[in-house]
Amino acid sequence: MAVTTNSVHMCSHIMVAKTTPKTPSFNFYENSVSGVACNGRKLKRNVFCGVQAMVQVGLEDSESVRKLRVLEGNLELDVALERELREKGFLGLRKTKLVCTVGPTCSSLEDLERLALGGMNVARLNMCHNTREWHCDVIRNIKRLNEEKGFCVSVMIDTEGSQIHVVDHGSPSSVKVEEGSVWLFTARKFDGSRPLTVQANDEGFSEGIKVGDELVIDGGMACFEVIEKIGSDLHCRCSDSGLFLPGAKFSFWRDGRLVQRNHELPTLSEKDWADIEFGISEGIDFVAMSFVNDADSIRNLKNYISTKSSRPIRVLAKIESLESLQKLEEIVEASDGIMVARGDLGVEIPLEKIPTVQGEIVYVCRQLNKPVIVASQLLESMVEYPTPTRAEVADVSEAVRQYADALMLSAESAIGLYGHKALAVLQMASSRMESWSREENQQSFLEQRQLGVSLPDRIAEQICNSAVEIANNLAVDAIFVFTNHGHMASLLSRNRPNPPIFAFTDDESTRMALNLQWGVTPLLVDLLDDVEANIKVTISLVKSKGLVKEGDSVLVVSDVTTTISTPLAFQSIQVKTID
Numbered sequence: 379m380a381v382t383t384n385s386v387h388m389c390s391h392i393m394v395a396k397t398t399p400k401t402p403s404f405n406f407y408e409n410s411v412s413g414v415a416c417n418g419r420k421l422k423r424n425v426f427c428g429v430q431a432m433v434q435v436g437l438e439d440s441e442s443v444r445k446l447r448v449l450e451g452n453l454e455l456d457v458a459l460e461r462e463l464r465e466k467g468f469l470g471l472r473k474t475k476l477v478c479t480v481g482p483t484c485s486s487l488e489d490l491e492r493l494a495l496g497g498m499n500v501a502r503l504n505m506c507h508n509t510r511e512w513h514c515d516v517i518r519n520i521k522r523l524n525e526e527k528g529f530c531v532s533v534m535i536d537t538e539g540s541q542i543h544v545v546d547h548g549s550p551s552s553v554k555v556e557e558g559s560v561w562l563f564t565a566r567k568f569d570g571s572r573p574l575t576v577q578a579n580d581e582g583f584s585e586g587i588k589v590g591d592e593l594v595i596d597g598g599m600a601c602f603e604v605i606e607k608i609g610s611d612l613h614c615r616c617s618d619s620g621l622f623l624p625g626a627k628f629s630f631w632r633d634g635r636l637v638q639r640n641h642e643l644p645t646l647s648e649k650d651w652a653d654i655e656f657g658i659s660e661g662i663d664f665v666a667m668s669f670v671n672d673a674d675s676i677r678n679l680k681n682y683i684s685t686k687s688s689r690p691i692r693v694l695a696k697i698e699s700l701e702s703l704q705k706l707e708e709i710v711e712a713s714d715g716i717m718v719a720r721g722d723l724g725v726e727i728p729l730e731k732i733p734t735v736q737g738e739i740v741y742v743c744r745q746l747n748k749p750v751i752v753a754s755q756l757l758e759s760m761v762e763y764p765t766p767t768r769a770e771v772a773d774v775s776e777a778v779r780q781y782a783d784a785l786m787l788s789a790e791s792a793i794g795l796y797g798h799k800a801l802a803v804l805q806m807a808s809s810r811m812e813s814w815s816r817e818e819n820q821q822s823f824l825e826q827r828q829l830g831v832s833l834p835d836r837i838a839e840q841i842c843n844s845a846v847e848i849a850n851n852l853a854v855d856a857i858f859v860f861t862n863h864g865h866m867a868s869l870l871s872r873n874r875p876n877p878p879i880f881a882f883t884d885d886e887s888t889r890m891a892l893n894l895q896w897g898v899t900p901l902l903v904d905l906l907d908d909v910e911a912n913i914k915v916t917i918s919l920v921k922s923k924g925l926v927k928e929g930d931s932v933l934v935v936s937d938v939t940t941t942i943s944t945p946l947a948f949q950s951i952q953v954k955t956i957d
């Protein structure tokens with residue numbers, strides 16, 4: 379079949395070829411995709427099936443056709459992953475990625491190594507806390523583990539952002555609020571703590587607030603009714619007793635709806651910009667931007683980073699306000715990934731809405747092919763106890779069932795005594811739910827998004843959708859993908875295939891970014907210009923590590939250019955049986 383458009387010539391081949399034991403060449407037989415599928419049975423040895431779509435790019439596009447470096451290679455495989463692979467085999471590999479917040483109880487080299495061995499894929503540094511020097515030491519420790527011990531842990535900084543909250547006076551960790559008691563909320567500073575007085579960090583905290591509005595602390599820790607407003611000060615009577623925790627956040631409600639206020643606080647404060655600058659100089663992989671309210675702030679930061687850093691840094695948008703939910707699609711499109719920041723989100727939307735909103739965010743991210751992290755309070759009780767509540771395990775399992783790319787620990791790892799245990803719980807719960815989902819085969823069909831997507835992108839998407847269907851039907855042991863910027867790897871991941879995806883790249887920042895994508899094991903390898911040679915080299919490298927053996931089958935997807943003099947971009951699928 380050949381389709382000709384103005385600047386792009388496209389022809390698709392579907393081939394099945396069989397080798398004879400002694401000759402390396404293939405005899406090709408034309409066949410159809412349905413002829414390739416073997417209804418879940420394993421391929422016989424020496425059978426080679428291939429589906430290829432070739433795109434001949436017009437001359438004006440030839441510059442953009444990527445060239446791969448020609449170098450015989452060395453395979454960099456994460457040691458924690460290698461261990462897991464040996465223990466559990468390909469199908470047993472955990473697909474859901476794990477993010478750990480690093481804090482005082484896990485910041486030493488030994489503790490970080492323990493977390494890395496326990497499956498931490500990304501280390502998160504919350505710039506709200508501690509000094510830049512402290513964060514610097516942590517980042518250097520992680521880089522050291524990666525370089526010296528062969529781990530592959532990416533680094534994320536999470537900006538402090540600007541938000542209205544209670545100023546912490548260093549008073550007892552929690553203050554009791556009795557029903558009927560009347561409290562003063564003010565932005566005025568005073569020394570030490572004063573009874574029944576709460577200081578807000580911003581003068582505009584009560585702008586637009588009226589007598590009769592409801593003031594909710596931390597999404598329901600305590601509730602007040604505004605009974606008097608004098609200047610910017612509010613007198614409030616407690617209507618539902620509870621607790622004030624340090625740095626408590628508040629939201630105002632009127633007639634059952636959040637009072638949205640466009641206060642003047644910028645998404646990135648001066649301190650945030652300085653922290654980002656610091657992150658760039660330390661070679662971080664991700665910036666998670668707190669309190670994103672529109673796509674512009676994401677685009678600005680991405681532009682800024684591209685002018686300041688020679689190495690790409692992925693920008694993740696934290697969805698933690700009502701406004702960001704209202705502009706979800708545009709924010710997801712503009713960002714490199716999303717964090718469902720349930721802690722603050724639970725202050726701005728009713729708690730009972732969190733599970734469905736989380737499901738929607740995860741779904742939109744998958745549609746738009748962006749990785750998504752489900753964060754906050756997953757195993758909160760493990761901050762104090764060595765075992766989670768059953769409800770927490772159910773919450774973790776639900777996030778895995780929704781096919782989130784990653785799960786995140788916050789205080790559990792940052793200040794808890796059982797951070798490594800919490801990580802093990804995530805590991806076990808996600809592996810269990812993944813295999814259950816696989817058995818249920820609840821692969822939900824992805825709508826085909828056609829609008830606004832260019833033809834080469836659509837080809838890559840279709841190739842990856844078909845590749846995953848073939849991989850699942852043939853029950854191959856693994857999917858190999860050769861990728862420069864991780865695009866094909868993420869399109870494969872988006873289909874949540876049964877076999878693991880091994881993404882070979884020679885770009886270090888691509889490798890670190892792919893650490894956040896469901897089911898993708900990113901490997902750094904020197905790639906050759908020749909697709910067939912890359913396949914040969916990587917298979918033999920993986921084989922030499924004892925990770926694949928004779929009779930195993932792998933499906934290979936590549937989106938690299940050819941060596942042929944006419945510029946050709948190949949996107950191909952092949953199934954190889956190891957011999």
Ligand SMILES: Nc1ncnc2c1ncn2[C@@H]1O[C@H](COP(=O)(O)OP(=O)(O)O)[C@@H](O)[C@H]1O
Nearest residue numbers: 479480481482504506507508721788789792793
């Ligand atoms: N770098 C750090 N230094 C000290 N404490 C930290 C650090 N990172 C996190 N924490 C602690 O862990 C808790 C949970 O982390 P996180 O959820 O990231 O922050 P927060 O609760 O402020 O939103 C924080 O409240 C804080 O007590």
Ligand SMILES: C=C(OP(=O)(O)O)C(=O)O
Nearest residue numbers: 698719720721722753754
């Ligand atoms: C992850 C979150 O952000 P932070 O911990 O920075 O408040 C959250 O609010 O859930």
Ligand SMILES: [K+]
Nearest residue numbers: 536537538668
């Ligand atoms: K933060």
Ligand SMILES: [Mg+2]
Nearest residue numbers: 698719721722
């Ligand atoms: Mg938050």
